[in-house]
Amino acid sequence: MKNPLKVLSAFAATAAMALSLSACGGGSSQASSDTITYWASDQGNSLDDTAAKLKPSLDRFTEKTGVKVQLEVISWTDLYNRILTAVTSGDGPDVLNIGNTWAVTLQETGAFEPVEGELLEAVGGKDRFLKTSWSTGGAEGKTPTSVPLYGLAYNMYYNTKMFKEAGIEKAPTTWDEFVADAKKLTKDTNGDGKPDQWGFTAAGASVSANSHQAFVRGLQNGGTLFDAEGKPTFDSDPQVEGVKQFVDLMATHKVMSPSDAELSQGSQKVDNVINGKAAMMFDQSPLKNFAARDFKDWGVAPIPMMTAGATGDAGTQSHVAGINLSVFKNSDNKANAIKLAAFLTSDEEQIALNKAYSSLPVVTTASSDAAFQTEEVKAKNDALANHSLPMPLIAKEGQMETLTGTAIKNLFAKAATGTVSEDDIRAALKDANNQMAAAQ
Amino acid sequence: MSHSALDSGPAAAGSAPAVDPEPGQPKAATAPPTRKRRRSFLPYGLILPAAILELLIHIGPMLLGIWIAFISLNQLNLTNWLNAPFVGLQNFVNGLNPESTIGQAFFSTVGRTLVYTILVVGFSWVLGMAGAVFLSSNFKGRALLRTFFLVPYALPAYVGTIAWAFMFNQRDGAVNQILVDTFHLFGDERPFWLLGENSFGAMIVVNVWQLWPFAFLMLMAALQNVPTDVYEAAAIDGASLWQQFRTITLPMVRPANGVLLMVMSLWTFNQFNIPFVLFGASSPKEATLISPLIYQNSFGSWNFGLGGAMSVLLLIALFIASVFYIRMVLPKGADND
Numbered sequence: 001m002k003n004p005l006k007v008l009s010a011f012a013a014t015a016a017m018a019l020s021l022s023a024c025g026g027g028s029s030q031a032s033s034d035t036i037t038y039w040a041s042d043q044g045n046s047l048d049d050t051a052a053k054l055k056p057s058l059d060r061f062t063e064k065t066g067v068k069v070q071l072e073v074i075s076w077t078d079l080y081n082r083i084l085t086a087v088t089s090g091d092g093p094d095v096l097n098i099g100n101t102w103a104v105t106l107q108e109t110g111a112f113e114p115v116e117g118e119l120l121e122a123v124g125g126k127d128r129f130l131k132t133s134w135s136t137g138g139a140e141g142k143t144p145t146s147v148p149l150y151g152l153a154y155n156m157y158y159n160t161k162m163f164k165e166a167g168i169e170k171a172p173t174t175w176d177e178f179v180a181d182a183k184k185l186t187k188d189t190n191g192d193g194k195p196d197q198w199g200f201t202a203a204g205a206s207v208s209a210n211s212h213q214a215f216v217r218g219l220q221n222g223g224t225l226f227d228a229e230g231k232p233t234f235d236s237d238p239q240v241e242g243v244k245q246f247v248d249l250m251a252t253h254k255v256m257s258p259s260d261a262e263l264s265q266g267s268q269k270v271d272n273v274i275n276g277k278a279a280m281m282f283d284q285s286p287l288k289n290f291a292a293r294d295f296k297d298w299g300v301a302p303i304p305m306m307t308a309g310a311t312g313d314a315g316t317q318s319h320v321a322g323i324n325l326s327v328f329k330n331s332d333n334k335a336n337a338i339k340l341a342a343f344l345t346s347d348e349e350q351i352a353l354n355k356a357y358s359s360l361p362v363v364t365t366a367s368s369d370a371a372f373q374t375e376e377v378k379a380k381n382d383a384l385a386n387h388s389l390p391m392p393l394i395a396k397e398g399q400m401e402t403l404t405g406t407a408i409k410n411l412f413a414k415a416a417t418g419t420v421s422e423d424d425i426r427a428a429l430k431d432a433n434n435q436m437a438a439a440q
Numbered sequence: 441m442s443h444s445a446l447d448s449g450p451a452a453a454g455s456a457p458a459v460d461p462e463p464g465q466p467k468a469a470t471a472p473p474t475r476k477r478r479r480s481f482l483p484y485g486l487i488l489p490a491a492i493l494e495l496l497i498h499i500g501p502m503l504l505g506i507w508i509a510f511i512s513l514n515q516l517n518l519t520n521w522l523n524a525p526f527v528g529l530q531n532f533v534n535g536l537n538p539e540s541t542i543g544q545a546f547f548s549t550v551g552r553t554l555v556y557t558i559l560v561v562g563f564s565w566v567l568g569m570a571g572a573v574f575l576s577s578n579f580k581g582r583a584l585l586r587t588f589f590l591v592p593y594a595l596p597a598y599v600g601t602i603a604w605a606f607m608f609n610q611r612d613g614a615v616n617q618i619l620v621d622t623f624h625l626f627g628d629e630r631p632f633w634l635l636g637e638n639s640f641g642a643m644i645v646v647n648v649w650q651l652w653p654f655a656f657l658m659l660m661a662a663l664q665n666v667p668t669d670v671y672e673a674a675a676i677d678g679a680s681l682w683q684q685f686r687t688i689t690l691p692m693v694r695p696a697n698g699v700l701l702m703v704m705s706l707w708t709f710n711q712f713n714i715p716f717v718l719f720g721a722s723s724p725k726e727a728t729l730i731s732p733l734i735y736q737n738s739f740g741s742w743n744f745g746l747g748g749a750m751s752v753l754l755l756i757a758l759f760i761a762s763v764f765y766i767r768m769v770l771p772k773g774a775d776n777d
Contacts, residue, residue: 081739084518084739084742087518087519088518088519088521090519105515105742106515108515108516109515109516109518109519110519110520111518111519205720207721207722257611258610258632259610259611261632261635262609262610262611262632262634262635264720395515395516396741396742398740398741398742399740399741399742399743402722402736402740402741403741406722409722410724410725413632413635413636413724414636416610416632416635416636417631417632417635417636417637417638418636431541434540434541435541435542435741438534438540438541438542439741439743
């Protein structure tokens with residue numbers, strides 16, 4: 001009798017396993033028709049902060065439409081891979097936020113609803129939106145698959161107290177003035193013969209932030225990351241010159257702490273400015289961090305250009321930064337998903353949300369609200385509307401960011417541990433260029 | 441039981457004495473096959489759940505990975521990946537071409553990973569062996585030390601590595617606080633541990649820290665099976681401690697050693713967690729190992745075909761090495777048993 005019992009228990013175990021597995025496969029959480037799922041990017045000081053600031057808007061949406069929203073705020077480090085998994089499995093949220101520089105790459109997957117017909121009508125047509133922000137929705141000449149949600153742009157933020165101590169009255173406008181001021185601000189305050197206060201700070205190990213600078217500095221010097229035929233030109237002379245200017249802040253001018261080569265989070269450089277360890281930084285939206293730390297000694301100015309008053313490509317100060325919103329094509333609840341897209345881009349919610357997250361409204365009518373008339377917002381608005389270009393609108397944008405950003409990250413690492421020559425910079429960019437060309 | 445119930449009755453009862461030996465005979469002839477059948481099914485029944493799960497969790501994805509190596513899978517066809525175009529060996533050609541940047545990166549990374557594996561396994565084994573021999577003699581506080589040595593192995597791998605990342609931080613990390621601020625080494629210059637050439641060494645330190653308790657545990661268990669009288673006899677014959685170690689300890693723990701070195705080598709060669717936590721998605725050039733390189737190709741640049749091809753090459757290399765190693769080491773180990 002022992003053996004049959006054993007056999008029986010083995011069968012029971014198998015059946016239990018099989019059942020639990022089938023439960024795993026079939027039990028995916030499909031939202032019921034009056035509930036939609038929404039993946040939001042982390043726009044606040046933390047995931048909880050983002051959710052708390054989003055909640056009043058979503059409550060108003062539920063009140064207005066009767067549709068409940070299941071919200072999940074996803075950190076920036078996870079968002080791209082989460083979207084990738086959702087795209088591959090076809091099992092994703094109904095509505096989601098994306099970094100606008102990913103828009104073309106994700107458009108190519110075909111996983112998102114094109115912004116035309118019902119969706120385009122629901123968000124009120126493209127003319128409502130800021131032209132630069134709208135241009136990030138997808139590849140040129142193709143129907144976009146995302147609509148702008150929050151607008152951002154790079155500005156230079158500085159510690160006014162440190163400026164005053166160094167006798168600097170006005171923020172620099174040209175690159176040369178910027179380097180000169182940064183040198184004045186780099187000091188040895190404790191007398192050990194080594195500087196401990198720096199003119200400039202950046203997250204040298206942040207791949208995406210580095211790639212933004214490769215883009216902007218290249219344009220300011222007359223270069224582009226791709227030529228007219230779409231071939232990568234990362235190692236062209238103006239691009240090398242642009243990247244050199246950025247890396248030289250640490251390597252040659254020594255106005256940037258070697259420790260910055262290890263910073264991978266943008267918030268770490270914001271801390272440096274707040275703590276008085278560094279005086280200037282380029283950032284898209286540090287106000288929420290300033291407010292959280294009750295830091296008031298800050299000023300804002302446009303990103304320095306090669307010549308004052310430069311226009312066109314040479315006048316680029318930022319890429320068109322921001323967050324876009326997409327509707328998942330596989331959504332079972334598309335009508336309600338479209339309603340949420342329309343609601344979040346409405347004038348009232350644009351004002352409420354962008355105010356909460358210190359970002360810029362992407363619809364022109366909301367920009368006139370009193371909340372967006374501060375000096376900081378005006379500077380950001382000017383950069384976004386008049387001095388920014390979208391990152392290259394190509395399917396392999398993600399790869400371009402990874403390759404150029406990593407090359408600069410490695411150059412900073414080299415500068416921190418030794419010296420960096422122009423040849424090193426050219427070789428690193430050539431390497432990235434070859435990899436980009438091989439992948440195309 | 442049912443048989444006797446059916447047969448109950450006068451006729452059956454009357455013939456009972458004559459039939460009795462009969463049922464005994466067929467019983468003797470047929471019962472063993474029945475038991476045999478049951479027995480032969482039982483092992484299959486027992487491994488069936490494991491086999492199904494193994495198929496679903498390991499074999500299935502592995503076969504899928506091999507398939508991906510032969511197709512061109514990128515963001516254009518990710519949603520419809522079953523219909524991605526078949527490209528034959530193109531991904532392998534791209535990955536293996538020593539003229540190309542990708543091929544160069546692949547080969548230099550394989551070489552670096554081999555060196556890394558040898559160093560990590562070597563250091564871990566030496567430390568593990570030293571710890572095991574040391575703790576095999578009786579002294580006060582032995583149990584405490586044993587527990588203490590196992591702490592890195594008991595900690596979640598991510599937690600340990602994150603703590604190391606903080607400690608290795610150039611500006612505020614504990615390593616530089618101790619080496620530079622307290623002991624004034626490196627001419628008071630704070631070295632970078634997670635950038636440039638030092639990053640390779642830092643990664644080895646973290647991996648050895650995490651791996652050596654495993655070697656220690658396995659070798660300690662193996663040492664406990666070595667009879668003490670062999671050592672006593674050797675000592676009476678005048679063998680030194682080193683001679684005892686070389687001629688008694690090492691041969692006696694050889695079977696355990698064989699398995700231990702193989703498992704540790706496979707784990708180390710495939711190491712992903714430590715570089716990923718220490719350096720993020722892209723490791724410094726000097727410290728890129730093969731698994732992070734595959735990750736970078738697959739998820740950094742969405743070139744899943746190339747990532748798949750590199751994985752397949754890695755799989756084949758490790759498979760051949762394992763088979764060769766098992767054939768070389770384990771039968772001898774079994775004999776020694």
